[in-house]
Amino acid sequence: MIKKNYTLKEIANLAEVSRGTVDRVIHNRGKVSTEARRKVEQVLDDIDYQPNLIAQSLKSHKNYVIGVLIPNDQEGEYWQQCAHGVRKAEVELRQFGISLLYFRYTSTRNDFEKQLSKAINKGLDAILMVPIYTDSLTHLYDRLEDLQIPIALLNTELTDRKHKIFLGQANTKSGRLAGQLMDYLVKDMDQGTLLVMHLGIKSGHSLHLEEKENGFKAYFAEKYENPKIEVVSSSDDTAITNLPIDLSEVSGIFVTTSKIHLLSNLLKQYPKIKTIGYDLIPKNIENLIKGKIDILLNQKPEAQAYRGITALSDHLLYNKDIPNRKLFPVDIVVSENVDEFI
Amino acid sequence: MIKKNYTLKEIANLAEVSRGTVDRVIHNRGKVSTEARRKVEQVLDDIDYQPNLIAQSLKSHKNYVIGVLIPNDQEGEYWQQCAHGVRKAEVELRQFGISLLYFRYTSTRNDFEKQLSKAINKGLDAILMVPIYTDSLTHLYDRLEDLQIPIALLNTELTDRKHKIFLGQANTKSGRLAGQLMDYLVKDMDQGTLLVMHLGIKSGHSLHLEEKENGFKAYFAEKYENPKIEVVSSSDDTAITNLPIDLSEVSGIFVTTSKIHLLSNLLKQYPKIKTIGYDLIPKNIENLIKGKIDILLNQKPEAQAYRGITALSDHLLYNKDIPNRKLFPVDIVVSENVDEFI
DNA sequence: ATTTAAAGTGTTCACGAGCACAGTTATCAA
DNA sequence: TTGATAACTGTGCTCGTGAACACTTTAAAT
Numbered sequence: 138m139i140k141k142n143y144t145l146k147e148i149a150n151l152a153e154v155s156r157g158t159v160d161r162v163i164h165n166r167g168k169v170s171t172e173a174r175r176k177v178e179q180v181l182d183d184i185d186y187q188p189n190l191i192a193q194s195l196k197s198h199k200n201y202v203i204g205v206l207i208p209n210d211q212e213g214e215y216w217q218q219c220a221h222g223v224r225k226a227e228v229e230l231r232q233f234g235i236s237l238l239y240f241r242y243t244s245t246r247n248d249f250e251k252q253l254s255k256a257i258n259k260g261l262d263a264i265l266m267v268p269i270y271t272d273s274l275t276h277l278y279d280r281l282e283d284l285q286i287p288i289a290l291l292n293t294e295l296t297d298r299k300h301k302i303f304l305g306q307a308n309t310k311s312g313r314l315a316g317q318l319m320d321y322l323v324k325d326m327d328q329g330t331l332l333v334m335h336l337g338i339k340s341g342h343s344l345h346l347e348e349k350e351n352g353f354k355a356y357f358a359e360k361y362e363n364p365k366i367e368v369v370s371s372s373d374d375t376a377i378t379n380l381p382i383d384l385s386e387v388s389g390i391f392v393t394t395s396k397i398h399l400l401s402n403l404l405k406q407y408p409k410i411k412t413i414g415y416d417l418i419p420k421n422i423e424n425l426i427k428g429k430i431d432i433l434l435n436q437k438p439e440a441q442a443y444r445g446i447t448a449l450s451d452h453l454l455y456n457k458d459i460p461n462r463k464l465f466p467v468d469i470v471v472s473e474n475v476d477e478f479i
Numbered sequence: 480m481i482k483k484n485y486t487l488k489e490i491a492n493l494a495e496v497s498r499g500t501v502d503r504v505i506h507n508r509g510k511v512s513t514e515a516r517r518k519v520e521q522v523l524d525d526i527d528y529q530p531n532l533i534a535q536s537l538k539s540h541k542n543y544v545i546g547v548l549i550p551n552d553q554e555g556e557y558w559q560q561c562a563h564g565v566r567k568a569e570v571e572l573r574q575f576g577i578s579l580l581y582f583r584y585t586s587t588r589n590d591f592e593k594q595l596s597k598a599i600n601k602g603l604d605a606i607l608m609v610p611i612y613t614d615s616l617t618h619l620y621d622r623l624e625d626l627q628i629p630i631a632l633l634n635t636e637l638t639d640r641k642h643k644i645f646l647g648q649a650n651t652k653s654g655r656l657a658g659q660l661m662d663y664l665v666k667d668m669d670q671g672t673l674l675v676m677h678l679g680i681k682s683g684h685s686l687h688l689e690e691k692e693n694g695f696k697a698y699f700a701e702k703y704e705n706p707k708i709e710v711v712s713s714s715d716d717t718a719i720t721n722l723p724i725d726l727s728e729v730s731g732i733f734v735t736t737s738k739i740h741l742l743s744n745l746l747k748q749y750p751k752i753k754t755i756g757y758d759l760i761p762k763n764i765e766n767l768i769k770g771k772i773d774i775l776l777n778q779k780p781e782a783q784a785y786r787g788i789t790a791l792s793d794h795l796l797y798n799k800d801i802p803n804r805k806l807f808p809v810d811i812v813v814s815e816n817v818d819e820f821i
Numbered sequence: 822a823t824t825t826a827a828a829g830t831g832t833t834c835a836c837g838a839g840c841a842c843a844g845t846t847a848t849c850a851a
Numbered sequence: 852t853t854g855a856t857a858a859c860t861g862t863g864c865t866c867g868t869g870a871a872c873a874c875t876t877t878a879a880a881t
Binding site (some may be wrong): 486487488498499502506510530531533534535536537538539 | 868
């Protein structure tokens with residue numbers, strides 16, 4: 138039995154009333170006699186009416202504007218990928234009356250604040266953003282919440298906020314996964330130390346890095362008696378020449394950011410060290426193919442951004458509710474499958 | 480600058496002709512004077528016209544029927560997942576005038592032939608199928624090609640056929656990937672033999688398993704001098720008790736089908752053997768979590784089937800051309816990330 | 822010069838849903 | 852019983868596109 142989609146007209150015929158009455162019953166608008174309501178609901182029960190979204194959206198064609206508040210391309214390849222996903226959604230959604238307004242920022246408190254203020258004052262219908270300085274700029278986030286603008290968040294989650302959807306990873310879980318993979322990679326776990334490195338981090342957004350670190354540690358804590366794990370943080374490249382322990386004692390390095398490529402020169406001298414990092418940016422891919430990096434975890438910034446925009450527009454156009462979060466599993470990328478992701 | 484979508488009417492106004500003429504220019508139907516054509520094309524160049532797919536599809540609302548020819552649920556969990564993807568597409572596409580007609584078969588030559596004949600005679604607008612007995616049933620596949628019905632193929636590719644799209648994996652590549660992962664897993668590659676097992680295969684569709692095997696071997700052939708790899712095939716469970724070599728000499732097992740769970744009892748006695756298999760079916764997941772299986776490669780039957788249906792309907796509804804193939808990267812699944820896939 | 826076909830152009834309806842409005846019944850007070 | 856008001860119901864327009872149709876202009880043939 139082929140399932141059919143009934144139209145209001147067909148329902149009206151079946152119920153022996155007019156199109157308008159069916160419409161009123163379905164949307165609870167206007168007055169309907171109990172007799173007419175009964176007949177219509179009877180038919181409705183039988184046929185499982187699904188309104189034609191096509192016709193619906195054709196009719197009620199508003200123009201919505203979604204603001205896009207993400208770091209600009211100069212801030213790194215990662216954000217270019219992110220922007221790419223946004224643009225993909227943009228061209229697909231244009232004909233549905235969705236347009237985007239970009240507020241690209243440089244990752245400083247000042248510029249971010251400026252761009253966010255600008256966006257807020259534009260009267261946007263929704264916003265996709267990568268929030269930074271979430272602690273010191275609460276007044277702006279409060280303002281956003283007051284305006285009841287639906288927000289899609291990438292990378293960092295604003296907790297306890299309404300009208301938002303977070304797109305990203307379960308960071309702790311991702312750290313645990315890195316732990317297991319490192320466990321697979323390192324031949325003899327009893328000798329040698331593991332190194333967790335937070336490279337190239339800027340102040341104001343490093344919470345998710347700690348989660349990754351904790352997940353990584355948790356995995357080993359559960360599996361081994363006395364896992365030897367050291368942690369290094371650095372905002373520039375200094376940590377690389379100035380390490381707490383000698384690299385000859387290190388069996389594996391887990392870099393929680395996309396900056397694992399900064400280690401490539403150093404690793405030349407220690408080919409036995411196993412390495413796991415994040416993100417498919419060109420320099421990392423290059424090192425993966427060369428064998429200097431063993432595993433990259435792909436956080437799929439493109440897919441995240443794309444889904445962020447589509448979730449917002451589904452909400453605006455079809456009134457679908459937005460889930461609080463949409464977590465993407467990371468792709469595990471090694472040299473033998475990297476070309477399937479680029 | 481917010482991008483706008485122009486309508487035929489607006490274009491007609493700008494070009495100072497009627498809507499009908501604009502339509503004729505855009506679709507090359509009917510006669511248009513060179514003067515009118517020039518004016519319209521001038522405007523078209525300026526504004527980058529994108530037809531409103533919403534209105535387009537609302538107007539030309541045919542009812543298309545896509546046949547779905549896949550093994551029935553009793554043939555295994557894998558096909559249930561496949562059917563699940565089909566169903567997901569079905570509910571989404573119903574309102575676009577797409578309906579599905581199911582021809583589920585049991586994997587015998589007889590039943591498949593019967594179902595396929597039935598499908599062909601239904602006068603379908605498109606077909607999604609998992610083809611089997613591709614060699615002995617060429618007359619039916621020829622018939623399909625003659626009818627010029629667009630076909631989406633899962634699992635097995637029919638080469639040199641027109642109007643088809645293949646959804647699946649690059650099998651050789653997937654075998655190479657398994658090789659690299661096995662290399663990561665096995666601590667000492669110099670001692671111990673690797674086992675490639677084709678378990679639970681039925682005759683008539685095992686080409687892709689050989690490709691996986693070849694990819695696996697190719698990886699090790701390139702990396703090691705004299706890799707020790709043995710191959711075992713079996714259509715039932717006999718191979719499991721009747722092996723060519725002693726399992727105590729085996730360091731890793733790569734099962735090319737979803738039947739790796741059949742080994743679980745055997746593996747209890749040899750916990751050191753590393754194992755890689757395919758597909759997230761419940762029994763495999765259970766063994767993965769228990770640690771009896773180290774890595775599962777997820778072929779995403781659900782996503783494949785979903786994309787197969789949407790590719791066909793995009794073609795029917797919007798006349799988009801269907802690509803020859805859409806290859807999906809396999810997910811690498813270990814116990815620490817398995818819950819993100821279920 | 823008049824007929825006739827072809828070429829070119831504009832108008833109209835339909836698709837399905839939403840909404841405004843006109844039109845039709847029912848209800849009650851005078 | 853009439854008039855007025857409320858309750859209810861049906862019709863028609865709109866969105867943007869495709870396609871059929873009707874109409875006007877041009878060109879060729881008689």
